[in-house]
Structures are given as structure tokens and as C-alpha cells.
């Protein structure tokens with residue numbers, strides 16, 4: 001299981017400093033939606049410049065204007081960019097086309113998509129699908145991602161799955177037992193930890209143990 005470090009609700013310099021502390025324990029770097037909204041794609045550019053060897057995910061959560069926004073992210077150095085699964089399919093088609101042209105990847109965020117919509121999205125075989133419990137669902141309703149939603153949709157082993165939303169060291173075991181995503185997206189459990197390097201290292205150990213099973 002890869003670890004995607006989600007960087008949210010902080011300044012770009014802070015994001016770079018924090019990533020430096022945990023860089024050996026994480027695989028992918030997510031420039032969070034909050035950074036892109038606050039600082040624009042400069043946040044993507046600066047993170048990629050600071051960590052050129054890492055896969056950088058621009059969590060832009062596109063819902064319209066797919067071609068323009070995806071070109072902007074890939075020009076800034078992103079390796080992966082996100083589009084919402086609830087978008088019109090024509091938007092997702094545009095994102096897929098841009099990603100193919102740049103030889104980059106699309107992550108489709110399944111937040112609030114119906115089962116019907118999810119089934120329709122499964123045709124995007126090259127995409128990564130992100131099962132996502134939102135910040136508001138976490139903070140207003142106390143939910144977190146234990147991977148127990150719509151797991152059957154991902155029965156095809158060729159489908160690449162990611163999971164996000166309040167993942168902790170306590171919940172990651174349940175997530176693996178259910179959804180078993182290829183990518184665990186972890187934000188606050190590392191970025192808000194008293195010792196982020198220690199927290200990231202513990203997640204890495206869990207993910208490595210899992211790979212040996």
C-alpha cells in the first residue's frame with residue numbers, strides 16, 4: 001500500500017518543511033485542495049520543484065473546465081490530478097484525454113457519487129478511483145473511511161483504488177481488510193501529529209508489513 005501524504009490548510013513553505021520531515025516514509029505528495037484554492041497552482045509547482053523525484057498529486061477536484069484545469073496542473077508539474085466522479089462524463093473524458101497527452105494520471109474522486117454513477121465511471125480503466133469520506137463528513141458527522149462502502153465495485157483487480165478521509169493508525173487495519181486500496185491518502189494523522197516523522201514512519205511500517213502478507 002502506498003502512502004499519499006495530503007497537505008491541507010497550511011502555507012506552501014510549511015507544506016515543504018513538513019514533507020521534508022516525512023519524505024522517507026511517504027510515497028506520493030498530495031497538494032491539497034485547500035492549498036490550490038489559497039495559493040493557486042504555484043503550490044503544485046513549488047512542491048514538485050522541492051521534491052522532483054516524488055509523484056505529486058494536484059487535488060484540484062475539477063468538476064467543470066476539465067481540459068483547462070488539467071493542463072494547468074500538468075504544466076505546473078503534477079503527475080496526477082483529481083476530478084470529481086459527479087462531474088458530467090464529458091468533463092472526465094476531457095481530463096482523461098489531457099492526461100494521456102501529457103503521459104500523466106487521473107484520479108477520480110468518488111465523493112457523493114451514487115452507485116449508478118460509480119458503475120458508469122468504471123469504463124475509465126486507466127484512472128485511479130478514490131473512495132473518499134469528506135472533511136465535512138468527518139468534522140460535522142464524525143465519519144471516517146474504514147473502506148466499508150461499495151467495495152464490490154472494485155472487485156476487478158485491474159481497477160486501481162485509493163482511499164481518503166480521516167485515516168488513522170487505528171483505522172488503517174480495517175481499511176486494508178475491506179477495501180485494501182493501493183493508495184492510502186493520509187492527511188491530519190501525519191500533518192497534525194505531535195511528531196509527524198514518527199507518525200509517518202509508523203504508517204510506513206504498517207504498509208510494509210501488509211505488503212509481506
Ligand SMILES: O=C(CO)[C@H](O)[C@H](O)COP(=O)(O)O
Pocket residue numbers: 006007008030032033059133134135138164165166167185186187188189
Ligand atoms: O481530500 C481531502 C479533503 O477533501 C484530504 O486530502 C483527505 O481527506 C485526507 O486528509 P485527512 O486524512 O486529514 O482526512
